Amino acid sequence: MLSLPYIRDNKELVIKGLAVRNFKNADTLIESVLESDRKRRAIQAELDNILSDSNKISKEIGKLFKSGEVQKANIAKEKTGLLKEKSKNLSDNLGEVEQELNELLYQIPNIPHALVPAGSNEEDNEIVFSEGDIPTLHEKATPHWDLCKKYDIIDFELGNKITGAGFPVYKGKGAKLQRALVAYFLDKNSAAGYTEVQPPLLINEASGFGTGQLPDKEGQMYHVGVDNLYLIPTAEVPVTNFYRDVLLKESDFPICNTAYTPCFRREAGSYGSHVRGLNRLHQFDKVEIVRVEHPDKSYEAMEGMVEHIKGILQELKLPYRILRLCGGDLGFTSALTYDFEVFSTAQDRWLEISSVSNFETFQANRLKLRFKNKDGKSQLAHTLNGSSLALPRVLAGLLENYQTEEGIKIPEVLQAYTGFDLID
């Protein structure tokens, strides 16, 4: 959520930024926010004065009782009774206005970075980089869902039976390849300075709120009603929430974590080839990188994350490209996002395998994630995250691009992890 002082001081910038997202009625919304804020401060000031008076009289009463002047004390008590009633009304009022203000603030997405192109949907995303050769496949090459069946490495039907659509069962070399990828990604991330962590897979409401899944987006998460907990949609949620209600020192930066977790998404999916096989799942594995940075360093850090992921894809020898998301496709909480896509030859389409975002202070504001700056003042930190990498589509890309008539080859860097070099 945007911070109020920022909106107050940068009204025009905020409205302009929202326009890049095609956000409608931005100026009316911002105006109501500012109006609500004015109201809030006026009530607060009035309440503070009444409480101040009341505090003073209470102290008097204490003194009077001590010196035995009971009558005078009782007269003073009557005064505070009146003040009490007033302050009760005012604080109720304040509560209402604060809630109203918050509800308005929740509606405002993050302000896009200057690099974000205007645009309404994915067609307007900018391709900023591409690399790797698209392989020429043999004549009988097929999409991964057929390969999974042929080599019996991923069983979608068994998953249907056990749970439902979108919950595949990995078998034999498929399971081993999956485990190899997780280990390989974690090792790469560790080598790049990320601290490996294993967070809980269920989160409470406060955590969901901290990273912006709540309120409003609870439909995307599985909810365990009896305990009021949510299954994580990404490791970003628990790991970023490590730093909820935290006041850092400048010397704590940079903070770099990496976590492997299963991810759970309800997202009511459509049907058809776009969501077939591994393309979209309710449960999937992902290795995430999460950073907390000084605001002056966060874009440098983001650049580093992008380079890091490029390195992994180069080692895997997968053809990929990088997109800069346009305003219309940018996530609610993000200021700048780069998507990585791998080309799947057998499906003849690009598959999103990573998304690297800088949230600037948008999450930090909700998280109350701050640091003491050089002036000794508390300042909001920047949060960033990215997939490094999401498993199913990387797997899909590997299976499809590495298929030969003899079987599916394993990229060299993975062979030490799998212990085999061919799935046949």
Add this chain to the structure above:
RNA sequence: GGAGAAAUGGCAGAGUGGUCGAAUGCACUAGUCUUGAAAACUAGCGAGGGUCACACCUCCGGGGGUUCGAAUCCCUCUUUCUCCGCCA
């Protein structure tokens, strides 16, 4: 799951109805001393709101209540610890 105890500033730890936003120690920051460092000494040192800046207000796990007045009393939730039970 049952019984009991507890939750206070970055940490440890006093405080059980009236100058308590809170003693003390450690940590931290600045200074003195020193060739430098350490030690010692001196000073500062929680967070949020509000203000040009003060003033002022709020916060002692969360929420609610009693009272003129709550860190302190009551209710409730959460978490932690000890003992018992169960268990990978």
